[in-house]
Every structure is written in structure tokens, then in C-alpha cells.
Amino acid sequence: MLERDSPTPLYEQVEALIKKNILNKTWPKGKKIPTETELMKKFGVSRGTLKRAISNLQKNGYLVxxxxxxxxxxxxIEIPLERGLYSFAEYFQAHHIDYSNKILSAKIPKKTSKDIADKLGITITDKYLCLRRLREVEGENIMLIENNINIANAPHIETADFSKESLFSIIERYSKETVEYSETKYSAVGANSEVSSYFNIKKGAPILYQEQLVHLSNNSIIEFARVWIKSNHFTLKTILHRK
Incomplete structure (x- = not known):
């Protein structure tokens, strides 16, 4: 199995064998691989050798x-569109996916653009909260999120800690309404300079772009979101019934 006299280091040989199991679908996507102890016994290598192989496979996106x-x-990361409205954070929590948020900025802009005003149903003299976050999932930056929030419908929401809780939970607490529905659209776009630097991809590389307008139970608009999504680990799924 391993060529111990080969000039190729043992950790690279172990890495290649594990990768082979993944690529030929012996270990399909989402499958839990054997424990370190089991793999050490299987390959006849030390824990340090195995850890180095596993670490390389994690860095290259094969294992998590x-x-x-x-x-x-x-x-x-499969987003089932037919299962109702919930935030990405709620999805990750439900599926035991490790994630974290980095708050890039959270401020009330001095000027309100006509585009944002039209989306939120406010005037250019009204104020809103612009929240920008970078989301890391299992060690990889995969989302740049811009949430534009109508603060008139959620007073004092700008004081919330957006790094600790899902946005929808915060919105419902401050607005005293429930999040009712959204109007959402997706498109494929090329990564701009900012997105490419965060995602460590080439400028112009294909990514998924989402726009979402969120309504409360009183039918008022609470949020207009723009989300840039690194598309190599995301799929959208829906089930349609013929009428």
C-alpha cells in the first residue's frame, strides 16, 4: 500500500490514498471518514504523519x-428552496456546520441612495443601518453579506451584537414582529476586486449573487440584502410538483 523506500514522503502517499477514496466515491461527499486511530492502523503510520496528510486535504477542500x-x-452546502424562509446562519446551525462572522462595518450612512430607499420603501432623507459581514464556514471565507435594514421598523437594532446571533432572530426581537416572507433572486456574476480578495479567487471568477427583500408579519419591509457567495461548495435545490 505504502512504498516506504520511495522518495515520496509517507504523508504525501497517505494523502494520495485518501484523495483516491474521495475521488472514486468510496468515501462519498458528506461521509464521515474513519477515526485517526483506525487510519493509523490501516496505513501503518504515526499520528503526526496522518495529521499532516489530513491537514493538507482540509486546506485543499477535500475534508472538513x-x-x-x-x-x-x-x-x-445544499440550500433547499422549498423548505421555507430561514437565514444561512440558521441553516448552518441546524446542520452542525461550524461558521463564524466577521463584522466589517455596521453604520448608519450619512446619505441614503435612491436605490436603497426604493428597495426599503423609505425616502432618501430616512436613515437605515448598513451591516457588512464576512462569513467563514469551516475555515473558508464563503460569503460577503450586506444587510440594509429599515431601522424605523426595528428601533435601536443598531445596538445589537450581530456576531453572536442570527440576523432574523435579532430583527424579530427589535421589531416585535415575525419575519414573514422574502422575495429572493439568484444570479451568476463575476467576482469584483473586493470579493475576490476576501474569497482568495481571481477577479472575474464566477460566484453566486443573491438579492433578498425581507417582509415582516405586518407586511412592512425590514431588510434588503445583497450576498456574494463563493460557489464551489454551494448548490440550490428545489422540488417542483406538476399541476
């Missing part, structure tokens, strides 16, 4: 480690 659960073959 989930705290308390083990190591898994990287799977597409």
Missing part, C-alpha cells in the same frame, strides 16, 4: 473537521 463529530468528506 467538525468539532465533536469527526472528519468528513467535504460536501456541497
Amino acid at each position: 473537521q467538525r468539532q465533536g463529530l469527526g472528519t468528513f468528506v467535504q460536501a456541497d
